[in-house]
Amino acid sequence: MSESENTSADDAAPVRTPLPQRGPMGRGPMGGGGAPVEKAMNFGPSLKRLMGRLRPEWFQVISVTILAAIGVVFSVLGPKLLGQGTNIIFEGVVSAQLPAGTTKAEALEQLRSSGQGQLADMLAPMNLTPGQGIDFAALGSVLLGVAVLYLLASVFMWLQAFVLNGSVQRTIYRLRQDIEVKLNALPLRYFDKMQRGELLSRVTNDIDNVSQSLQQTLSQALTSILTVIGVMVMMFTISPLLALVALVTIPLTVLVTVVIGKRSQKLFVAQWKHTGELNARIEETFTGHSLVKLFGRRRETNDEFTAKNEELYGASFGAQFVSGIIMPAMMFIGNLVYVAIAVLGGLMVAGGQMSLGDVQAFIQYSRQFTQPLSQLGSMANLLQSGVASAERVFQLLDAEEQSPDAVRPYSTEPVSTERGSAELATAERGGAGVARSASANGVSGRLVFDDVSFRYEPDKPLIEHVNLVAEPGHTIAIVGPTGAGKTTLVNLIMRFYELDSGRITLDGTDIATMTRAELRGRMGMVLQDTWLFGGTIRENIAYGRPGATEEEILSAAQATYVDRFVHALPDGYDTVLDDEAGNISAGEKQLITIARAFLAQPSVLILDEATSSVDTRTELLVQKAMSALRSDRTSFVIAHRLSTIRDADLIVVMEDGQIVEQGNHAELLRLGGAYHRLYNAQFEAPALEGEESPA
Template sequence: MAGPMGRMMAGTGPESRTLDFKVSGRRLLGHFRPERLTLYAMLFCVVLSVGLNVIGPKILGRATDLVFAGIIGREMPAGSSKDQVLDSMRERGDDDVADMLRGTDFTPGQGIDFDSVGRVLLFALVVFTVAGLLMAVATRLVNRAVNRTMYRMREDVQTKLSRLPLSYFDKRQRGEVLSRATNDIDNIGQTLQQSLGQLVNSLLSIVGVLAMMFWVSWILALVALVTVPLSAVVAARVGKRSQPHFVQQWRTTGKLNAHIEEMYTGHTLVKVFGRQDESARQFAEENDALYEAGFKAQFNSGIMQPLMFFVSNLNYVLVAVVGGLRVATGSLSIGDVQAFIQYSRQFSMPLTQVASMANLVQSGVASAERIFELLDAEEQQADPVPGVRPEELRGRVALEHVSFRYDPDTPLIEDLSLVVEPGHTVAIVGPTGAGKTTLVNLLMRFYDVTGGRITLDGVDIARMSRDELRAGIGMVLQDTWLFGGTIAENIAYGAAREVTRGEIEEAARAAHADRFIRTLPDGYDTVIDGEGSGVSAGEKQLITIARAFLSDPVILVLDEATSSVDTRTEVLIQKAMAKLAHGRTSFVIAHRLSTIRDADTILVMENGAIVEQGTHTALLTAEGAYARLYKAQFVQAVAEVD
């Protein structure tokens, strides 16, 4: 299990870098370039919608003025002009009332003009309806742009994962990588859907409302702007406090997912060794860490909205006081003050919305940073273009002074030379850590050599494309891998072309898997999951061997391929392997030396070097490292029988 390694590496590598909010935010927006036309259409709809919403309060203010003028005019003597009525009030000493009514357009003796009021209200209804429809269209366009962008980002992540070297996955927990490819991308999509359109709408609303406020009364507009610096300080302080917690929240989410994935895939092992309590304790620790990070992030960002509402109420009080004084002096009509108070609310609301969206934006950018870390990871060396391939693939493999090390400071294989002729079977044996599997990984180009070269039929494999190289190699690993699907589909996975059911069954018979497959409820159409539930470990191995049969490779690699089968089945498989290996170059990694007696050449590796090579009989006669390994296994086998 990868858990201990993953825990040892926690806090190292790119995951420990801090979030660069501005750079990551700009880079995230850069992914929307292919959606420029959609975003331009969305922006056009938002501009029109905001413009209509902005003039709405002014229209309603006109309706208020008409109603107020009708009420005032009805109380005035008919036949007089507005100026005559105001002069009469001043002569009576009602200067304050006269000044207030100076800004009202009333006609003495005339009541409320309901026709005019109705037309104004109908116009306002049309304006707000069209504004709402335009905003609905803009929202649909935003969702379309976001979903397409997330679709491409998922493709980028999938493509990147296929280009990453095996060393990348060796150093990270599988669940943590999966969390980036699933949870983080989903979080980015939800963040953009909830905030992108609303953010544009809020920013345009601020500009439009501010312009209307200066048009109605520049003095009141300046009063409303008094609280803006306070709002900016609140948003900046709260955002700075909550930003690191969002980064930690998603890092902890990845760690928790990695632990859950490990415990699920290894649940049998956990139960066998009685580690349920330890697993539960570790889960509780990771869960508590996620709770703490999430709580701090949400709490710190959550106080943004009440603080902004407080600032908004201060703004409302200031505007109401100064607006009342302006009406009293006749500088503004009541309708204009009413409109301005609505504008004041409209101005404060988008400011509050922008500040409140900070938690969403910070969470999304934190996830984007994790995705960008994955996309920026160093890739495996690119295939040469155009790739070189042998004129005829015969299977001659040569290792010329090959050196390799996982860690630059720790040599593993040094100056290894080997020639394997076509059709020969080479068995590789040695103690654990001797470099047996590493040698196969180098042949498959899962890793590239750090010195020397490996040739296939005279062509350096580094000059071949990986697909062409691996197309001629069939591989059966000790750790079986099956995917969710039918058994027939799992066997057919080994073929690069469409195969018939007959070919699938023939491969299964060659691997001695046909008998047990036909005993299953649906035979070859039996559906199994990725863990191979319903079939034993040995039966899973037989299915993977049948997959290798079907691939018809030039080079065959068997890494402990018979380790999970019983002795009788092992004998059958050895006979089948002999048939499969006829005319093919075969590399067999084995711990049970009884399975490789018939190999053309046996290589004994220790500390990354070949210390012995020869046939089974010759190596036993030499009484060297191979003989010691063989005798140790023979003594062990006799002891087990006794």
């Protein structure tokens, strides 16, 4: 689009934000405002939709599952092998205390004959060799095996985390791409109701939180679930009775997680809602920081910030506190089961039903069993926080988009970007270059408003039944009081908003049948609120037409008098502008945006108070450049200073969304109507009511 910056809507639309907004969206409905927070989705559908975004990574997800399963297998075999090592040590110690030269059966019979039958029953299942000590060779082999198992488990867990990290980051990458595409497809009506800070919070904080939640919960959840399954299998192979005791943990864990999770989910939704509101307040306050100081509103601003901060603190504290109860509850349940297993296991060892190593292994398994359950419970707060952020992102993705372009859009011959600098500049007369004729595009630029009506709000009329003809090469000035619908009128030409009724034609073609890109590619726009991005002055000018040559850029700069002040800067055209463009004046910013539009060479030109930020002397120079730029072009000029539009071919006077007068400067003055009153109001000093003449 060959406009110098994004549009702003008219003052007629309601402005909801109390502090001034910065940038191209600073007026009218685009000035920002508090958006009503939609009701959050249910946790289940939102989680399912979030997991669905991993579908393109199905192969990696399967690989992660396989790697995690292998790692868990190696990990759960460790305690069983350690139990064998414990048996080797215990059996060696006991064997050393038995009389040498006897058999195991003789030693046990001696114990029973001496009244130690219970001890004999406990030693019966063991592999004893009386008179021998610990078999350190066997013990060393067991410990080496355990070390290898845990090393392999770590390697496979690392591989699983590596693959999963790539999958999650690619998923978030695609999500950010979808958000970017969505933002470009949303109508301006959406931004009318959404504070910029709130919108930024959704596309930055919330997406980052989703990324963090997926990264941490997926890996931990998968490992925890597989560990629970693997440990359960090992426990049943050791002792089915003790395994059933351990299974009591599962229903208790699920019950606690569900009960606490329902309460914390609402608090997490509120937490991220208040985060967005606080970001909006901060962005708004610091954007208008100078005005806050100027009007002495620092105390009120601090009070509002404190109130929002306290709301966020309350929601965040509540969410973390309630969800934080899950982990201690899980630990308490795990400790109860641990005690039960230790008591029952000790009794079974004493009765000879289990070996000491098996009890030790089972106790380790009980810890491995309850730990992942506790981790799953503790992950609930992180998962709920991530799903709450995902809901806010999905609300943005589900927002209604602007109407699609026509299936068979209108098309004109594309404008060549390989024009030479000679087409831009001629011998200067007063410094202004002559612009290329619009007829080179093969179009004349005739615009017709045919019974056009439009409303921002259905119950608040704004523009009603407007009829207007803009002839090719003519300059149409639009004047009227604030809120009359002037900027809204030109926004309709750009299709920033769709008509409620009527139609607008360009060279006989309804603009609704053209693609927005085609339509806006034939138009240029310079706004009162300048927009420059972080980059060099040369890059900002070249933004009007990608692919422009250096000569064309310099010609546009010279024609719009940018060249005059650029040479006073240390780096000339390579001077880097920051995001605020604070290293140049307001008038210089405006000249750069005008040069940008000059370089674009549009067929239809829209100037919305484009010279309001320049001084009187510079304004005269810019007016000359604008006259050359408007040559052979249909131009719409919105102006409050009526002295600047005396030479317009047609002056349109608007009041309350209606065109009340049309004509040239002389004709409208002779009518003595609305234009006459506006014109005189700018040159007649108002008399104070009750003011007496000097004696």
